Amino acid sequence: MNTKPKHVASRTLTGPLEWQNSSVLPGALPEAIAALKEEEGGDLLVIGSTVLVQSLIQHGLVDELRLMIAPVLVGGGKRIFPDDGALRPLRLVDHEVSAGSIIATYAPA
Numbered sequence: 877m878n879t880k881p882k883h884v885a886s887r888t889l890t891g892p893l894e895w896q897n898s899s900v901l902p903g904a905l906p907e908a909i910a911a912l913k914e915e916e917g918g919d920l921l922v923i924g925s926t927v928l929v930q931s932l933i934q935h936g937l938v939d940e941l942r943l944m945i946a947p948v949l950v951g952g953g954k955r956i957f958p959d960d961g962a963l964r965p966l967r968l969v970d971h972e973v974s975a976g977s978i979i980a981t982y983a984p985a
Contacts, residue, residue, distance in 0.1 A: 878895075879896070880897060881897050881898075881899075881917075882895060882897055883898075883899060883900075883908075883920075884898055884900045885900075885901050885905055885928050886900055905931055905935075906931075906935040909932060909935075910937065926954040930956070930958045933957065934958050936984075938984070939984070940969070940981060940983050941981070941983075942982075943956075944977055945978040945979075945980060946976075964984065965985035966985055967983055969981050969983050
């Protein structure tokens, strides 16, 4: 993971960052992500931020969602999807079962 480029979305951090091959996204988030999507390279993955995912969904910048559905009931937690009432149809493009969990891959319909 250290050798891969990492793009950090932050309202407070500035560069340079200590983690190898990491940089803070410049400017407004939607424009910065749209610019990254235009570059050559691999997929962009989000790790560890439901707030970032919600923003990307709201701006139509998500090409694919991979959701792990685990057989656990939880009475609360962080929301993945924005609470704005917008209808965003998805279509199932892939799925697998792993250790009792379902990994479902969706794309915007």
